[in-house]
Amino acid sequence: MTQPRVIFMPSGRRGRVEAGTTLLDAARQLGVEIESICGGRLTCGKCRVRVEEGEFPKHGITSSRDSLSSPVEEERALLDRLPSGSDGRLSCSTCIQGDVLIFVPEESRAHKQIIRKTATERVIDIAPAVYKRYVEVDQARLGEHRGDWGRLQAVLKEQWQLENTTIDLPVLRRLQQVLRREKWAVTVTLWQNGAHVEVIDVQPGYRDGTYGLAVDIGSTTVAAHLCDLRTGELLATESTMNPQVTFGEDLMSRVSYAMMHEDGLDKMHTAIIQALNRLAARAAREAGLKARDIHDCVLVGNTTMMHILLGISPVELGGAPFALANRDAMDIKARELNLRLHPGAYVHILPSEAGHVGADNVGVLLAEEPYRQDALTLTVDVGTNAEIVLGNRERMFSASSPTGPAFEGAQITFGMRAAPGAIERVRIDPLTKTARFRVIGEERWSDEWALDADAPPEAQPQHLAAGICGSGIIEAVAEMFLAGIIQADGRFNPDSAGERITWDGRKPAYMLATGKETVNGEPIVVTQDDVRNVQLAKAALYAGAKLLMKRAGVSTVERIVLAGAFGSYIDPKYAMVLGLIPDCALDSVVAVGNAAGDGARIALLNQHKRKEAQRIAAWVTYIETAVDADFQTEFVAAIHIPHKTDSFPHLQDVLPEAVAAAPRRRRRRVRVSGELPG
């Protein structure tokens, strides 16, 4: 019998283990860090994990609860005592007997995730869709038959010039009681959509404070910003992993999950709604409020996320022609989605541009407004799927390019997400070929670390290196190129030698961190295959940008905007050295952070921006790059570092001379001898 296969999510680490191995040991063998304080004595319960059941064709396994040893009495008892429910298993006392897919929840991970999606300060005109008005309503009298709602309508018209108001039924149900509580003085919360105004809440007396939530639902991370709708002030930001990660690492796997499992859509829909409710509650608590104080909400996300959120099957997005159920903006009662905000609150969903360019990209556009500028701007939102927009006030083109998960640390031997211990900055000495680096969670560069056993604690690093995150792998490959360790074609330089470069058979690798510098004592290396995966990812992005440039009839861009949580951590110089983005003056390349979330915040605080978003989304011309006849040529040319034919004059001082000016023919050493195979 073959050894059972185990896959740990969300890291995706997998392997075969001896039957009978505990989940905790298997995790350690595969480099997955699960928290365990009691060390397997069934006391702490910190190592709780979840078994995902069903068929997972991508991994080629069928995972089942029955593939694990049944829980012993102590485990059952401990699970029952844990606050987060008894649906999990404790990895220290669970043995693997067959194929399983295990999800390690955030709280059980030894290195908890740092999710760096922080809202930046932007100038926003405050004109919210939801606002409060204080009114004193005429008391009901005998002989006057307008009804209480009629009287409220009349005063809204007289005092606030609000015509044709409507009222939400649950508000109407409470209206009479509320009006009479404080002598017919009430605070009305209104939701405005163009000319239409709806009363979504009525509170007795004078009430201050109107709050709204802007949420960016990323496929990996969900970030929520709680704002004061009157002042625009950002009161709280909360983020969490998207719980749908369990059902598939990337968008396409989630679409697949919805196809393959009858309850797949339902599970993913419920998971995201629950996550949103938790986020709303947490953000409200942080601001000293309750979730039901939130009267408005704007959501952005990619098209698949929005479909699943609305309970619409994303199956059509899985294949050509990538038809959206609806491209336009939507206003939906939060309660219809089981979102626990104020019961009268609406959720506004920004429009999409095309099958694979969603509301998140529209959010980026709202935040950056390239459509108001003269400068020809290339906006790139880097993720597993890169959204690329090129243009200015005259015209705009957009595209989506399948970069794959390399920039999120997947498909890289020592790749990891941005968490403490992830290498995020890299410098390589061109002479000695030794590297120094910086990890997340530690300010000092690795060459300032004191690693001896007797070093004083303050000199020791907070975190040893655990892996390489997206910005780290970009810098690593770019620095390896600058140091001559790899050539422009991405191949390890055969002349390159030194203790940092190892040749395992004919497969070379570069040692970025020595065993002393890492968490588990094993060196962290960048392999030839890692370099190749980065090349494929960056070529997809560059080729997409290039096709848009061709479509616009330009050969250079004036400004580059790097958006996305990951985008903010890319050093523009290295992005350009690698050839991820085309040539541009370095000071015109800006990283804007989570612009999609900022766009959501802007739409939350300004109702006119919602209309603007609708106009822009329909105005941008979407280009289907995959079917463009030139895509293949552009893609192949962009595999080179930085590019086979395009020049990078702005990197003149950085790149080896010949590369910046005009790329020359790549020289390869021919190894042809009598012992040829075949």
Add this chain to the structure above:
Amino acid sequence: MIEAELLQQMTEAIVVGVEDTSLALAKEGLARGIHPLDIVHKGFMPGLDVISHEYETGTCFVPELVVAGTIMEGVLNLVRLELRRSTQSMPMIGRIVIGTVAGDVHNIGKNLVSTILSISGFEVLDVGTNVPPEVLVGKARTVKAHILGLSALTTPTLPVQRDVIELLEEMGMRDDLKVIVGGGAASAEWANLIGADGYAENAMQAVTLCRDLINNTYH
């Protein structure tokens, strides 16, 4: 041994990836009376094998394959012309119909596989991307293909590979040809699961796979 030297130069030229030199060497070889098939098998094929091995180790990559493919196509055109002059033709290892399944519009990987199979001596009919099962099966039947190659880069379109196999079974054609699958979403496990005859991770492995399938089935 001027002939051996010339063949050696051909091998080097395709490995280095210089198209003009390669074609010039092929012409020179033909002019000197080297047998056209020797130019392919003793001149350029060993170079392609070097590239193939270097691809496996990561030394060579997609651009090098594309260049080698272009060179080889040029060489094969010259060789075919020469063979036709003496009413001969290129021996064909097997006939392959290849396409990206319905729903998926990606073609770069599939194109590369087509090219490499074709320059390795297979007759390849590439039916493009976003191809419905009926068209793939219909084409395989009309041209009497030995192998049907199905590509899928995106996971949601993966089940279409299974649909094709089921359609072949329905039409009673499953025993007449071999089905191989590939593309970013596919895996050896998946191939096994749907009862395909093989999976290849890249263009080079596809050549080996097809050769093995033909040898084991038809010889």
